[in-house]
Amino acid sequence: MKGRFMKKIVTGLLASSLLVGMAGCSGDPGGSSASGKVELKIGTWAGAQELKEFQGIVDQLNQQSKNYHLTIQSIPADYYKKIQTMAAAKQAPDLFWLSQEYIPMYAELGVIAPLDEYIKGNSKLNLDDYFEGPLQVGKVNGKLYGLPWINQPVMLYYNKTLFEKTGVELPKPDWTWEDFEKAAIALTKDVNQDGKTDQFGTVIDGWPPVALWVWTHGGEIIDKDGKVRMDEPQAIEGIKMFHKLINQDKVTPNKTQAQNTGGPEMFKTGKVAMFFGGAGDDFEKQVGNAFEVGMTKVPHATTEATFSWIAATVMSNTTKNKPVAAEALIDLTNAIRKWKILPPTKSGLGHVADIRPEKAYAVEIMTESSKVSRGFNNQSKQNELDTAIWQELYEPILLGKKSPEQAAKDAANALRKILGQ
Known part of the structure; x- marks a missing residue:
């Protein structure tokens, strides 16, 4: 769990700096490699051992996919400040993690793209499998901007x-x-x-x-x-x-x-x-x-x-190939749910005892809590x-x-x- 919620340090730049930057420089995210795969960057706060584990997930997805190749951009310190600086210069990673409280600001500023049209009909994604609370924090004005990959109910x-x-x-x-x-x-x-x-x-x-x-x-x-x-x-x-x-x-x-x-x-x-x-x-x-x-x-x-601490994967509005980026986002989110607990899906809770055997005694009660878990109306x-x-x-x-x-x-x-x- 993160540190004391009410005493967390407010990080990042002012929203106005993002607005200025969005009208300025341009980057080249989402380009294609010599292999024909779309090159995508995934921004994460993972570091040290967590980063090694995450790299293993990404390597496996890269081997399986015919459409994309993911590269990790690890930002273990000053994550939000650096993400916002990159976003202002239109250099944000194609995909990146956001804690729930940041999603509305990034959505309203146009930094991240709504996912609805790109994920519709994808057989790898079942939105009905998500618990309501985690899924809701990814929505802004009726549109889905992030797929949650973790749900940490208190x-x-x-x-x-x-x-x-x-x-x-x-x-x-x-x-x-x-x-x-x-x-x-x-x-x-x-x-x-x-x-x-x-x-x-x-x-x-x-x-x-x-x-x-x-x-x-x-x-x-x-x-x-x-x-x-x-x-x-x-x-x-x-x-x-x-x-x-x-x-x-x-x-x-x-x-x-x-x-x-x-x-x-x-x-x-x-x-x-x-x-x-x-x-x-x-x-x-x-x-x-x-x-x-x-x-x-x-x-x-x-x-x-x-209350639940919830994080989601989002897609940059500047990524060039949004359909492929959305495909990678879904694959990545599904894979993370088998790595981190608690997953935000009903079916995913079946993996908890395999991931963390010492939690097997509490799977039933964690499932019941997940049903009533939620974030703020951010x-x-x-x-x-x-x-x-x-x-x-x-x-x-x-x-x-x-x-x-x-x-x-x-x-x-x-x-x-x-x-x-």
């Missing part, structure tokens, strides 16, 4: 050994937030009797996103039509529970404690009983025999939902919106400086200002 990991030792009921897939709260309180203790809490029920330190609480209470931050709804009653109810766990129940270490040690590390060392992590996180391997790891769906109130200014949520809501609540109602109001006003509402 799951609830728990220290099964600690639960059993303490006599607390194990988490269940149908847990409500009240069930979670009750267990978290019971597992928050001063173990060594020195007057300081040293074992916590959970950790909330900038991760997971507040959307977990908002969505599962039936609310929205920004709806599908782009309307800000963060200060509506359902959303506020979710924020109240978020606030209560942190500031009233105190079942999580404070911000300084958590960020000094790191939430994942606190879970691995038994100092945190429940951790919100990505389905593909390798806690099972890292914990080893220290304790037994369990996994289940995140709690809910009125609605089952979970906007072209998504990074600005995320920053505003952090500054006006998440951090103030972490520090106990705002009530849920005030934080929701301030954040909603900030979002409306960014969106011009």
Whole structure:
């Protein structure tokens, strides 16, 4: 899973620089080689061992295809800044990876091409096989701009050994937030009797996103039509529970404690009983025999939902042979799904136990979570919106400086200002 979502650094150039560049220089992507195959570049943030594995996939596709030859363009550092610089000069790779929050901006600026006409009728692609949440993040104004290759729903990991030792009921897939709260309180203790809490029920330190609480209470931050709804009653109810766990129940270490040690590390060392992590996180391997790891769906109130980190492969608008580039995009996406977990397709989940045997115990529960996994209703200014949520809501609540109602109001006003509402 990526780092703390709400504290990620906003990277890349201003949208205006892309607009200026799009009218300027021209490149020569999508040319043909001496063999007659269309030469295509695939941009990726993969590096080191991941890059070697990805190269193996690309080599196999190149051997199989009569129409294209793929070359990897690895950009392991400053990925978005470099991609945007290349796009401004019309030198973007023919195909490249985008995390979900960047797709609307790139689509609206004309950097990437809609795929619909090029993938229609392709026998290698079944859009009905995709889970709804991952597929939706690739769509902008009704057109499909990216095929997702990974779906990382947030799951609830728990220290099964600690639960059993303490006599607390194990988490269940149908847990409500009240069930979670009750267990978290019971597992928050001063173990060594020195007057300081040293074992916590959970950790909330900038991760997971507040959307977990908002969505599962039936609310929205920004709806599908782009309307800000963060200060509506359902959303506020979710924020109240978020606030209560942190500031009233105190079942999580404070911000300084958590960020000094790191939430994942606190879970691995038994100092945190429940951790919100990505389905593909390798806690099972890292914990080893220290304790037994369990996994289940995140709690809910009125609605089952979970946030998912989703990435897609997109096609540059400047690639010359779009039909062949789309063919390569489909082949590449299908191949990656047998490499990375969790795949965004229903059929792809059948490969999870083969790819990561230690995850075999949780395939069923990950499948159920994938059905309700989703990304944000991303906007072209998504990074600005995320920053505003952090500054006006998440951090103030972490520090106990705002009530849920005030934080929701301030954040909603900030979002409306960014969106011009």
